[in-house]
Amino acid sequence: xxxxxxxxxxxxxxxxxxxxxxxxxxxxxxxxxxxxxxxxxxxxxxxxxxxxxxxxxxxxxxxxxxxxxxxxxxxxxxxxxxxxxxxxxxxxxxxxxxxxxxxxxxxxxxxxxxxxxxxxxxxxxxxxxxxxxxxxxxxxxxxxxxxxxxxxxxxxxxxxxxxxxxxxxxxxxxxxxxxxxxxxxxxxxxxxxxxxxxxxxxxxxxxxxxxxxxxxxxxxxxxxxxxxxxxxxxxxxxxxxxxxxxxxxxxxxxxxxxxxxxx
Numbered sequence: 673x674x675x676x677x678x679x680x681x682x683x684x685x686x687x688x689x690x691x692x693x694x695x696x697x698x699x700x701x702x703x704x705x706x707x708x709x710x711x712x713x714x715x716x717x718x719x720x721x722x723x724x725x726x727x728x729x730x731x732x733x734x735x736x737x738x739x740x741x742x743x744x745x746x747x748x749x750x751x752x753x754x755x756x757x758x759x760x761x762x763x764x765x766x767x768x769x770x771x772x773x774x775x776x777x778x779x780x781x782x783x784x785x786x787x788x789x790x791x792x793x794x795x796x797x798x799x800x801x802x803x804x805x806x807x808x809x810x811x812x813x814x815x816x817x818x819x820x821x822x823x824x825x826x827x828x829x830x831x832x833x834x835x836x837x838x839x840x841x842x843x844x845x846x847x848x849x850x851x852x853x854x855x856x857x858x859x860x861x862x863x864x865x866x867x868x869x870x871x872x873x874x875x876x877x878x879x880x881x882x883x884x885x886x887x888x889x890x891x892x893x894x895x896x897x898x899x900x901x902x903x904x905x906x907x908x909x910x911x912x913x914x915x916x917x918x919x920x921x922x923x924x925x926x927x928x929x930x931x932x933x934x935x
Contacts, residue, residue, distance in 0.1 A: 770814045
């Protein structure tokens with residue numbers, strides 16, 4: 673009987689101790705949770721109200737001035753460092769400025785914002801529907817102008833090749849591979865010793881490209897493959913022609929070129 677009583681007392685003691693330990697653990701978890709909650713609230717308040725912008729730096733911009741970007745960005749000295757959506761601001765700048773290819777906003781605690789951009793470079797233009805359409809190597813329309821641009825390569829298209837030209841968007845061609853061919857021809861022309869004399873590129877299809885050489889020769893390239901070799905071939909043909917020659921040159925076949933004088 674005494675042994676049973678002792679066992680019950682020991683068991684009761686264990687139960688009381690276990691209950692006490694569980695209570696301590698629950699209390700400890702509550703304290704930890706409360707502490708984390710206080711810390712989260714503290715950091716939130718710091719991010720939202722304590723950190724103020726002192727400087728905004730713009731990096732990589734040439735076409736757009738700091739003032740132009742700043743006006744669109746809308747965050748200035750004295751504003752909250754974390755009081756806006758970074759992604760929304762990046763998308764806003766990209767949508768408003770067609771020359772921007774990339775935009776990254778970086779916040780540095782306690783007071784600095786760095787806006788880093790990569791701008792597109794205008795290299796070609798065409799004329800359509802009363803406007804000069806200026807675009808980059810990716811065929812993205814970066815500008816619509818009323819006056820003909822200077823220093824860019826002119827590209828002319830046969831009817832039906834261009835499907836859509838929207839500012840800030842890639843040009844839509846009837847054949848989606850046309851853009852790749854145009855840039856391949858452009859790249860070869862600008863790398864050639866003849867580049868100063870080549871006035872324009874004419875696209876009749878993605879398999880038929882023509883060059884205007886010095887306003888005197890209409891040069892048929894064929895497709896956009898082996899452009900660099902074709903231009904070397906053209907150089908050799910031109911050296912054999914009189915300086916006042918005026919005609920049509922076919923260099924689409926590297927094995928056999930042809931020349932027909934205008935008459």
